[in-house]
Amino acid sequence: MTKPRLLQHGRLMPALESQLQADFDILPLWKEADPSGFLAARGGEFIGLVTSARTGADARIIASLPNLKVISSFGVGYETIDVDAARRQGVTVSNTPDVLNDCVADLAFGLLIDVARGISFGDRFVRRGDWMRNAAIPLATQVTGKRLGILGLGRIGKAIAQRSFGFSMDIRYHSRHPVADVSWQYSASAAELAEWADFLVVACAGGPATRHLVSATVLEALGPKGYLINISRGSVVDENALVAALAGKRIAGAALDVFENEPQVPEELLSMENVVVLPHVGSGTHETRAAMGNLVLSNLKSFFETGRLLTPVAA
Numbered sequence: 064m065t066k067p068r069l070l071q072h073g074r075l076m077p078a079l080e081s082q083l084q085a086d087f088d089i090l091p092l093w094k095e096a097d098p099s100g101f102l103a104a105r106g107g108e109f110i111g112l113v114t115s116a117r118t119g120a121d122a123r124i125i126a127s128l129p130n131l132k133v134i135s136s137f138g139v140g141y142e143t144i145d146v147d148a149a150r151r152q153g154v155t156v157s158n159t160p161d162v163l164n165d166c167v168a169d170l171a172f173g174l175l176i177d178v179a180r181g182i183s184f185g186d187r188f189v190r191r192g193d194w195m196r197n198a199a200i201p202l203a204t205q206v207t208g209k210r211l212g213i214l215g216l217g218r219i220g221k222a223i224a225q226r227s228f229g230f231s232m233d234i235r236y237h238s239r240h241p242v243a244d245v246s247w248q249y250s251a252s253a254a255e256l257a258e259w260a261d262f263l264v265v266a267c268a269g270g271p272a273t274r275h276l277v278s279a280t281v282l283e284a285l286g287p288k289g290y291l292i293n294i295s296r297g298s299v300v301d302e303n304a305l306v307a308a309l310a311g312k313r314i315a316g317a318a319l320d321v322f323e324n325e326p327q328v329p330e331e332l333l334s335m336e337n338v339v340v341l342p343h344v345g346s347g348t349h350e351t352r353a354a355m356g357n358l359v360l361s362n363l364k365s366f367f368e369t370g371r372l373l374t375p376v377a378a
Contacts, residue, residue, distance in 0.1 A: 069111040073118030079356035102127040119143025142270035162354035167345040168222035174318035212260030215267025258284040269296025279304035297322040
């Protein structure tokens with residue numbers, strides 16, 4: 064039986080690339096010297112596209128694959144994929160939700176504790192010899208008993224909330240709509256949630272609908288004792304407003320795994336002791352990346368065997 068012919072757009076984990084080569088007739092577009100010319104000449108050969116949340120698939124590349132039937136993406140976010148263009152062309156799209164919930168939530172809470180207690184700052188303090196010089200280290204902020212505001216109570220947001228139980232935190236949230244199966248209080252806006260919260264954790268989806276949802280107004284509401292933690296997408300936070308709020312001491316600190324123009328990070332943030340920065344590693348564990356890769360493969364196999372995806376992107 065002939066293997067389905069797929070196009071790989073962007074690099075993936077070596078183990079996943081190897082398995083895709085074994086299970087499918089797959090061609091890596093990133094190896095082509097002239098990708099546009101290649102697609103113009105041979106785009107009609109491919110019925111499947113494998114990509115990632117980082118690389119995505121815009122309307123141009125989708126249109127260049129006239130016989131495309133399915134896109135399987137490595138990652139939970141799909142704002143880099145033109146889902147509307149895919150649907151207009153009759154293409155179904157899958158992502159890899161759920162398997163990374165715990166991993167990202169773990170990191171979110173690690174960042175929260177880090178920025179509140181000054182763990183990364185304390186590490187730098189010791190390494191540069193300040194402790195040996197008897198320099199004074201500022202007092203930090205206790206986590207237990209504080210107010211946790213979650214911006215976006217989806218799968219990951221709920222997992223973050225669960226981790227707060229051991230710290231006796233009070234929880235409120237804001238999402239596009241109140242969530243039916245939770246008892247936590249709903250805030251009508253991001254600003255209202257920020258005004259209440261000691262810690263504002265951003266866990267909503269990226270994309271145009273949430274761009275700069277965390278605005279200067281929201282940061283002002285968070286206030287000089289409030290902390291911002293972002294593990295969703297950099298586009299959700301107005302980065303210029305964040306830099307200004309931190310420089311003006313209008314918020315207490317920030318812990319960020321994502322940025323507006325990755326891998327570029329504003330120099331101002333790098334020089335601030337009350338800011339923790341990570342290189343977008345929310346799902347970056349052996350266990351979670353393996354599970355994500357397996358789900359990419361399972362989606363493709365399910366589609367070609369049954370015509371259905373296991374985790375289709377919601378309409």
